Each structure stands twice: as C-alpha cells, then as structure tokens.
Amino acid sequence: MKINGYKFGHPVFGDPDYYDFKPVCNIDSKIENNYFIITSDLINFGVNEKIFEMIKQKEAKVIAEVFCSYTMFRKVFEQDFLYNISIPLENLKNKVEVVFLIVANIDLPNYKNQAIKKDLRDLEFYIEKGEILAYLGEYNFELGLNGTSLDSIIKIRPSVCNTERKVQYIFIENSIIIELPINDFNALKQFSENPDYQKLLISSILQTALIHACYKLSDNQYEEKSWSRVLKIHWARTHNDSEYPSNDEVAEFIEELLSMPTNLLLETLADMDNRYKNTEFE
C-alpha cells in the first residue's frame, strides 16, 4: 500500500487493502490567539480493539505529522486518543499539510491483528518502532486567505495609462485584475446597476478572466497567489484526483463555478427579448 509517500508491506488500519472500514476522528481546525489549532473527536477505532489496547499499553502512539513547505516546518505531534495541536502562526504560511497516523512505539516482532481482512488474520508481521499501524487521513489547511469567494479574488479596476480601448487581465497580484480603460470602467459601473446587465457581465467578463486564470494554474509562478489557491480549493471540492483542472476540464469547471453563466446569458437575453417585444403589457 502507499500513503502520502509511505509504503508498507503490513496491514495499516484505514487502508482498504487490509480493512473494510476506516477509523473516524472528525478533524477540525481554527485560528485562535495567533495559534493554528487542530482538534478532533475521540478516535473511533470500530472493531479494531487491538490498536486501542496497544495505545493504552503504550505499544502504539497516536501522532500527527505536520508540514508547511513555505516555512520549512515539519513536526510530529504525539497525542493520546484525540488530537489537540497548537502551532504558533509565526511558524506557518499559506498551507499546512497534516497526516494523521498511529505508529508502533516499540518494535513488534509478531504483529497480528484480528480486525484485518480474513485472509491476512493469521499472518505475523515484523513492525519496527515508528512504522505505521493505522492511517487516519491527511488534510490540507489553507492559511492567509480572505475567504474563498470569487469576490475575494477578482478585481475590476480602471487603467490610468491605458489609452487604447483594450481590456487587460493581470495575474501577478493576489487577485485576478481586470483592467479597463477609464471610460469603459465608468461605463461598466453604470451598466452593473442594471440587474440584467449584471448577469450578462458574469458571462462576458468574469467567465473569460477565470478561464484565462485556470489555464495558468499549472504554472508554478502563480502557485502562491491567492486567486490560484482559491481556484484550486474550489476544484478540490469536487475533484480529489488532481490539483487543478486539465485544459479539457476548464470550461466545465468554470461553468459550475459561476453557476452556469452561459445558460444565464441565454435566459437573460430571452427574458430581455421577451420584454422588448411585449412592451404593451407593461
């Protein structure tokens, strides 16, 4: 089996190769008093009483290995039957990755566990201290974002020096900047007060900017920009198998993200057209 870079030849609780069920502990996180805090419920081991007993006997340890690439933070926190970890925020930035595990606290020359799949129950395994006995999941926590709404990562602003009637999309800041010539920007401000036009703007301006942005998600130079991180969070909510959409998936992703802007465009146009043709009823 393979978990986040670890490879094992022995049963690891939580891995479907060996077990039909996963342990549950409901991980949660918060920021309080300049600390990043990770908590959990009591770990529910289900029928795996062996692991529970081993922890009680100090033959096994509940741990969380916490990583932050942006501050080179890496630390194992040893816990009891639930997680309660506090890390000063001054040690963390952007993203915290955590693997929750139970490891052997001593060498176990003849490890057996009756809770594993039937075929493997009678096998004995030589487990060394520190090797993983149970996998409780891995989580990524994003830090330093002002929310994950699209409002927080898209800005439309006037360009002072842009004399041509040309829109520019700028991706080098934390937000996606849609820069319009000053006259166009002022016109847009007026249009946006009309509810119908607002809907049209979503498909004509935001959709285009977001599609451009999605094609840049694979470019490392943008990986720390807030807009890139937020788009990846949205993508991860429905897709666990990749970090960002492939080129073929971009259009569909943006359609979902903006709640079907093309349909909205057509519906709005139809509605406006209908109103235009039936003015006598108004």
Place this chain on the structure above:
Amino acid sequence: MNYQKKLSAGVIDRLKNLISKGDLSVIKCYLNKNEFKYNFENNDFTVSEFEAIPFDLGDKMINTFNSNLNQKSNDYRKSDFECAKLLYEYIRISPRQASDIDFWNYLHHFDMYKYIHLRWNEIENPSKSSQETYLNRHWLMTLSSQKHLINFPLTTLWWSIHLTIDEDLDDPYELSRIYFNNNRYRTVTFGGSSYVRHKEAILGILQFYKKYNIRETKEYGDKISKFVNLLGGTKPLGFFNRDWFVNQLEMKFQDLCNPEELPFSFIETVIEKKQITGIPEKVILKDKIIKYFNLTENGTHKLTDMPTDFSWSIPIHQSFSNGYLLMCYNEEGNINKVTLSSLLNKSRDIYKNGVYKINSINNLLIDNDENHLIGICYSLNGNKFFKAHLIKQLKENNDVVGLKGYQTVYDIYDKIEYKILPFECKDKLGPLLIKSFPAKGKPLKNKYYKEQWGVLNKYWPEIFK
C-alpha cells in the same frame, strides 16, 4: 519602532515581466553593480511587521565576504558560512517572516544589492544560464516554497543556518559549518529534501559527519541523502530523534565509520565457552569460578572444582550463578535451556543421560541475561542461513539436562553454529530476529538484508568467512 521596508506585492512580477520582454532600461539597472537605479513608485513599497535591519548590514556582509574569501582558489565556502552567520545573527525573525519574498526582494535591490553582485558576479556573462535566468535566480524571487528558499542568495544563507544551528552546543554553528562545506549540501543534497525540515534529522546527519570525520563529498552526501529518503518512505521521520538518525547511518555506512568507535559493549562482557578446551574466550577479571560443568558425549555429567578431561568442561563464574546453560545440539537446531542454579544445587557426584537420545552436542553456552538473543547460523551446500530468537522464548523444562529442548531449525542443513548475541542487536537485526521457531533463516547472500549483515558482522564475523 522603525519597521523594515519591503516591496509591495506584484512589484517583482512586474520587473520580471519587463525583463522577459527584453526591456533594456530595466536590464541596464541590474548591470550597474553599485546601485539599483530603477524608478520605483511610492506605492511599490510597504513595511514588514518587524524592526528594520541595521542600515550597514550590507557593508558588513561585503567586509565579511572579502575577509574570508580564499582568493587563490575562488573558494566561497568559508565566506558564505561567515556571511550566513552574520545575516542570521542580525536578522532574527520568525520562519513565516523569513519566508516573505517581498522582504528579501527589497534587500536584493537595496541593502544587499552590492553584496549579491560581489558574491554572484557573472551578470555580464553568466556561465550556466542566460542573462535573464541569471537575473531571475539572484534578484527576482517570486515564490517562497522550500526549493526557492534554499536557492536564492540571501534566503539560502539565512535558512541554512536556521536549519542547522544547535543552541545546545558550545559552538551553536559547529554543525552549520559542516553543512556549508559543500554548497551542494545546502541547495540540493540535504537542503532539497523534505527531511531537512525536521531539525533532528539534519542535525543527526551532520552529527554523523562530525563523529566520524567524514569528508563532505558529493558522493557521500548523495548516498546518505538517498538512504534517509528511503527511511522516510516507510516511517514518519519526524517521530525520531537525532540519535536514531546517527544510529541508522552508523549501521548503514559502516565503511565510513571508524570501527573502534562503534558501541560493542557486549563483546567486552560476554562469557562463553566455545570449544572443548573449556576456556572461555573472554572473562570478567576477578570473577571467581565457582564450579566447572563437565559433560561427556555419552551424556555423563558432573560438577567439579577444577577443569576435567571430559569432552566439555565449562567454568561457571560467580556472576553467572543465576544464569542459564544452553545445550545446543547438532541436530534440528535443538536447544535445551537449564538454569545454572539447578545445576549448582545438584548433590550427586555424577549423573547420566545428559545428552538427548541420538543427538550430539554442538556447543554449550552460558549466559546470565535472558534478554540476549541466540543467533543460529546453519549451512547447506556452502550456503549459509541466519536467524535469531530471543533467549527468553526458550523455557526451562524442569531443568532436566538431557532433554531435547526446542527445535529451532526445520530445514535440512550440513552444519550449524550458535552464538549468544547482545540485547542491543535486537533492534538492529530487524527481520532476522524471529519469534516463530519453524521460520527459516535468511540466506547470508541475500542483499536485501545488507544492513543487518553489517550489524551481525560486528558481533559474529566468523560466519561471514
């Protein structure tokens, strides 16, 4: 408080864009090595949340660099190390602050601009890259993940000290100095690995270098790094302390270690009878011999005060009177365990049937610690196999001398040997220590256990001849 200035977000991206578009006015700014004369706008600057660094730190860096540079060989290692120390001592900030690229980029273009040109002085004709790439790699930091922090001019210095400083040492920079003895260690070999973030891991590695005075070569670094990465493939490395890392490296790289310094305390204390002479190889001086256990091949046995001409005549020292005797047979790996106290309590002059049926004695071993291991090496057609069991798994059978005891080998073999191994072997032998007696031994030719063979070779070198 006078807060440290830094560049605003996006400024560096803008400069980078201009350079990529071939804007000569910007490139020309970088070619001026004394000052970066670019027309920044007011809103291109903001402030950090910490106090400004000393105004003359850039000059101090230049002086330190020059005074430690080996001009003849163009060797930067010492000057880099001294500059890194200086930078770290004057810029005491948190890891999050030290990962702020806008702060470092500010220093790249202001306080440390001249120093960077002095140290990385190929801007006109870079030897390994284009001018644009050279500029991007030395002045224009756009990302702050590990591979960038350990590669940019100032961050590599600051972070390399941060990762290797050990405040518990008399000289906290002692291990950092080793780290700086090979640039590749900082930027690729160790610095590029995720385990470097676990301080105990990198300090353990450097401790290993220091302990065995290992040269900081690319070859050794690559080998050690690869090995630690392999360890991290099966275990959460953050769980282990530096002693564990040193220990793992000692086991793996015995060729790099000075053998005299390895801990073989067991060899100094073991008492055993190896051959018919009945004279132990090593004994504790002044440990009185209280009796000799004598045994003939037909099973007659007796205790005497002096050695006899019996086939086996083994001294029992005072310190072992509460220990045990292992009667190791040539057949089936049979081992019978008898407590020495029961032997010493025997009152008759002579006993019979002390050897099991048609078995023959291979060796009689005496020890006083049940936590030790019994090593078993058997061979068939010249191929040797080894395994070990915990001695406490062998129970006494009412202390009857002539019993078969436990069968420990179920394979066919030509020859068998036994040896008591110390408790400290337990962890080091890994899968060679087996609980189940019917389990087969591992072939000594199996390179998968190379690490364990290395350990075993220290305790039982004879079987490898």
